[in-house]
Amino acid sequence: MNKTLAVILICLFSLSVAVAAKDNFHTISRNVQPVRHGKLSTSYVVKQTDRVAQCVESAASQRADVKRCFSATNSTVYDPCFNYLQGQLICLNSPWDQNATVVQLNQPMPNNAPATTTVVKTINPWAMELKSGERCVALTGATTGVKGERINYGCTPTVSLLGNPYRLKQNVWAIKRYDSQTQQVSEALIAEMFY
Structure with missing residues (x-):
């Protein structure tokens, strides 16, 4: 009986650690300064x-x-x-x-703004890394739409991101991920946003 109880307690502990690790996920914002x-x-x-x-x-x-x-x-x-x-x-x-x-x-540029040294979270990032590891950059030319939303970021030849990032909860951001091969739209957690 004690062995069974010990196994149950170990399983419960492992499950609680996994849940805690999932809850500790947060999106990191980075200011690119080359x-x-x-x-x-x-x-x-x-x-x-x-x-x-x-x-x-x-x-x-x-x-x-x-x-x-x-x-x-x-x-x-x-x-x-x-x-x-x-x-x-x-x-x-x-x-x-x-x-x-x-x-x-070829000619001087008007209004040189000073370099931004802090992350401005009210603007959209120019690049993102998803929790899945996929890396995506802003598409600046004409793009198409999917289910009423513009494709704003390109990740791979078949994966793109729709619309803009949105906050799920404090320090956790997500975006709609579109896979053109499967025609599926899903929610993707954002690991890092680059400004």
Whole structure:
């Protein structure tokens, strides 16, 4: 009888630990700062340079200090781009890609906003990592809709995210995940949001 009771207690304890671990999940917000004190962060390596004709407000990020730049040499659009040196910006494809592009402005950019050093949670992130491990970035061009919601983030060739993140409870955010192969829409927990 004591062995049975011990097994039951161990099972109950294991179950309570699993439930507690699930309840401890929370979404982390990260402020992407490839440039610190006028220098490129050691996390990034410049792999490419380009000249840009114009930079405007970013479509990927809603931060005031982030820009969207148009190449003067080809049809490339760089977004997001962060202030770097005088007349230069650092552009990233995603927060996980260590390769950066330095773009040189053909003309001065008006209204250079200072770098945002704190996370602004009232705006939508430009990238997310789901609890499942899938990584997704904001889609800045024309996209389609699914069940009345715009596809706002691309993750893989078959997985995208619909609409914007929403709060489930304190420090836990989710978003609708769409799988084009199965045509299924499900709720996905967000592990990290990048601003």
